[in-house]
Amino acid sequence: xxxxxxxxxxxxxxxxxxxxxxxxxxxxxxxxxxxxxxxxxxxxxxxxxxxxxxxxxxxxxxxxxxxxxxxxxxxxxxxxxxxxxxxxxxxxxxxxxxxxxx
Amino acid sequence: xxxxxxxxxxxxxxxxxxxxxxxxxxxxxxxxxxxxxxxxxxxxxxxxxxxxxxxxxxxxxxxxxxxxxxxxxxxxxxxxxxxxxxxxxxxxxxxxxxxxxxxxxxxxxxxxxxxxxxxxxxxxxxxxxxxxxxxxxxxxxxxxxxxxxxxxxxxxxxxxxxxxxxxxxxxxxxxxxxxxxxxxxxxxxxxxxxxxxxxxxxxxxxxxxxxxxxxxxxxxxxxxxxxxxxxxxxxxxxxxxxxxxxxxxxxxxxxxxxxxxxxxxxxxxxxxxxxxxxxxxxxxxxxxxxxxxxxxxxxxxxxxxxxxxxxxxxxxxxxxxxxxxxxxxxxxxxxxxxxxxxxxxxxxxxxxxxxxxxxxxxxxxxxxxxxxxxxxxxxxxxxxxxxxxxxxxxxxxxxxxxxxxxxxxxxxxxxxxxxxxxxxxxxxxxxxxxxxxxxxxxxxxxxxxxxxxxxxxxxxxxxxxxxxxxxxxxxxxxxxxxxxxxxxxxxxxxxxxxxxxx
Numbered sequence: 103x104x105x106x107x108x109x110x111x112x113x114x115x116x117x118x119x120x121x122x123x124x125x126x127x128x129x130x131x132x133x134x135x136x137x138x139x140x141x142x143x144x145x146x147x148x149x150x151x152x153x154x155x156x157x158x159x160x161x162x163x164x165x166x167x168x169x170x171x172x173x174x175x176x177x178x179x180x181x182x183x184x185x186x187x188x189x190x191x192x193x194x195x196x197x198x199x200x201x202x203x204x
Numbered sequence: 205x206x207x208x209x210x211x212x213x214x215x216x217x218x219x220x221x222x223x224x225x226x227x228x229x230x231x232x233x234x235x236x237x238x239x240x241x242x243x244x245x246x247x248x249x250x251x252x253x254x255x256x257x258x259x260x261x262x263x264x265x266x267x268x269x270x271x272x273x274x275x276x277x278x279x280x281x282x283x284x285x286x287x288x289x290x291x292x293x294x295x296x297x298x299x300x301x302x303x304x305x306x307x308x309x310x311x312x313x314x315x316x317x318x319x320x321x322x323x324x325x326x327x328x329x330x331x332x333x334x335x336x337x338x339x340x341x342x343x344x345x346x347x348x349x350x351x352x353x354x355x356x357x358x359x360x361x362x363x364x365x366x367x368x369x370x371x372x373x374x375x376x377x378x379x380x381x382x383x384x385x386x387x388x389x390x391x392x393x394x395x396x397x398x399x400x401x402x403x404x405x406x407x408x409x410x411x412x413x414x415x416x417x418x419x420x421x422x423x424x425x426x427x428x429x430x431x432x433x434x435x436x437x438x439x440x441x442x443x444x445x446x447x448x449x450x451x452x453x454x455x456x457x458x459x460x461x462x463x464x465x466x467x468x469x470x471x472x473x474x475x476x477x478x479x480x481x482x483x484x485x486x487x488x489x490x491x492x493x494x495x496x497x498x499x500x501x502x503x504x505x506x507x508x509x510x511x512x513x514x515x516x517x518x519x520x521x522x523x524x525x526x527x528x529x530x531x532x533x534x535x536x537x538x539x540x541x542x543x544x545x546x547x548x549x550x551x552x553x554x555x556x557x558x559x560x561x562x563x564x565x566x567x568x569x570x571x572x573x574x575x576x577x578x579x580x581x582x583x584x585x586x587x588x589x590x591x592x593x594x595x596x597x598x599x600x601x602x603x604x605x606x607x608x609x610x611x612x613x614x615x616x617x618x619x620x621x622x623x624x625x626x627x628x629x630x631x632x633x634x635x636x637x638x639x640x641x642x643x644x645x646x647x648x649x650x651x652x653x654x655x656x657x658x659x660x661x662x663x664x665x666x667x668x669x670x671x672x673x674x675x676x677x678x679x680x681x682x683x684x685x686x687x688x689x690x691x692x693x694x695x696x697x698x699x700x701x702x703x704x705x706x
Contacts, residue, residue, distance in 0.1 A: 141637075
């Protein structure tokens, strides 16, 4: 299984440009994380690890032949997108589930 | 008159937009009223429920039930204020005696005839005004006499039929040929509306409660956020809904409209202009019945509003269940009876109709964008413009536009994924949103689909840098897709699937 598979799959499923209603999908992402502790913990762990992984390219991950989320001109912009748009949803899921930062 | 007049656009705009926007604006206009009446809605529900002895009486005289309910509607001020007075009908003719319209459905009672006028039904008031505005505009533009006042809905509908016939006659052979289906569909829609107007509202109250319980709750026509909103509204009056559902046989109403769709589909498949008119006529009439009936039941305000919101979807789903000969005809069908910008909804309806029993998420777009209904023209349009089948507009050009040759092949690919154990393995690894890539299953042993790949993919829509031919890729034998695990149902809900070249 590929590295960071959980968080990459989540973004490919819930943030895809193919999706007609992205807000609904993101709400579903949060809902599913609230329902499934392992899922939300893996998502956050992988996201944080990837952000500290200099060898990993979020720019390539967010726009490639098999994944259309956003196309960025720099890695910094891509990471900023993830931090601003994905991490808060994961944090909200932890709060919503009552598990805080666990 | 110029030969390059877009007759389809005229007809769709003059009629379809009128109807579609009228439903929408009716919702917007009635909604505040619903708020006013929210507090009394519960009392209203209980007060109109029959006693045991009344029930026996109503079971015997269905039209008397309608008359009683309508009497409450017209004779009392619900909630007070301007909203109520502005919506109160000035005249409602309720026939006495036995059921005067016969059995319109499959064995359910139909209340007495109620005269349809812009004053008798809030839905018709807005509809008539919109219809008049558009009709007058096009009549003026084409040098025709002005249509009758919007207050006389039956005359206005007659006028629209004449206008439609005039447009038909005025079309050149070339235009008539290319626009034939469009004309037939729009014409059928107008005739359907006329049928509705002439036959009056059938089953106003009965239909309202049944369309909510049978149409929405049982048939799953609601999707996503709206579904939750409706569900919330249902819960506001859950006791009333439960009572309603046991009050009659709601399934019969839905069965009736399933029958309408089936007959329309059969008519449509015959392919002649007359049959397409008949198909469109039947479906449009059904849409009017639903829309007017549920709007007329706003004595149970929240429930009725929920049903009104559902009406365009229900109509579109009926329309989507018909296999039109071309995209244009499908779009025109929708334009005739609803908001044409809701093309995605049509496809969702199509998706739901074809896969309602499968594990597929309501927000999925597998059938919408990659299903068997997608033509090569749609794929080319998507690759060229970024506008996907169903009408969704992407932020960027796609790197490819692909579709299965048929829904059966899509379902074959889905079955192969589910049988592979990949989804369960990912779940066991703590993942709930699964991306399936073409490498995971490899060659599925069949020509699944085809696609168009831009020579220079991934270029921003507005950059102006996109150019060059499209490369058609045939014999796609692999598949990619996404799934979401649902812990409530313990099912893997499909989000999308698309064929891939290996």
